[in-house]
Amino acid sequence: AQSVSQHNHHVILSEAASLELGCNYSYGGTVNLFWYVQYPGQHLQLLLKYFSGDPLVKGIKGFEAEFIKSKFSFNLRKPSVQWSDTAEYFCAVNAMGYQKVTFGTGTKLQVIP
Amino acid sequence: NAGVTQTPKFQVLKTGQSMTLQCAQDMNHEYMSWYRQDPGMGLRLIHYSVGAGITDQGEVPNGYNVSRSTTEDFPLRLLSAAPSQTSVYFCASSGHMNTEAFFGQGTRLTVV
Numbered sequence: 001a002q003s004v005s006q007h008n009h010h011v012i013l014s015e016a017a018s019l020e021l022g023c024n025y026s027y028g029g030t031v032n033l034f035w036y037v038q039y040p041g042q043h044l045q046l047l048l049k050y051f052s053g054d055p056l057v058k059g060i061k062g063f064e065a066e067f068i069k070s071k072f073s074f075n076l077r078k079p080s081v082q083w084s085d086t087a088e089y090f091c092a093v094n095a096m097g098y099q100k101v102t103f104g105t106g107t108k109l110q111v112i113p
Numbered sequence: 114n115a116g117v118t119q120t121p122k123f124q125v126l127k128t129g130q131s132m133t134l135q136c137a138q139d140m141n142h143e144y145m146s147w148y149r150q151d152p153g154m155g156l157r158l159i160h161y162s163v164g165a166g167i168t169d170q171g172e173v174p175n176g177y178n179v180s181r182s183t184t185e186d187f188p189l190r191l192l193s194a195a196p197s198q199t200s201v202y203f204c205a206s207s208g209h210m211n212t213e214a215f216f217g218q219g220t221r222l223t224v225v
Contacts, residue, residue: 043216105155
């Protein structure tokens, strides 16, 4: 079965600091990977997605993620965070052949001005 | 642009009551799903549908029913509400399960 782990539950950064949020999945075959963001009081929105091709994926608002198949990882990065990036971030996976999308438990990011 | 519309936004139920959370999408998406969001547990899949007339269980289906009579609508029914069902519920739709999901605004349900 597919599963997703996000090891950082709560991250606090100062503005302009660099961000890396970890995401690991467990499935040996082909996967589709997503990062979603949930701003306070809002619904989830897609940040970026990986289906195939270039393992370095660029998303909205300066976010990027790198798919490393050998490590079963899809970490989210941003070189310089802003206060407006304060939100909860969810990694999600859909394994080929599974009719479900599984979400991680989320990472709450707090950016201090 | 309506996207995914959920109603109601807030609801308080007494234990044992039943209710239906409504979800409608206007993007002609085949895939629809219901999640519940609880602190520290992320989003957990309750039920999903890959098309009209087809539904299946997710991770936490107990206490919930769904139906999909049309492509647009995917209501979630709580049969007999329990305090453990206090949560925020999100409906989502996508063209396929491996494409971007569009989420509704959520329903905050409290069962007392």
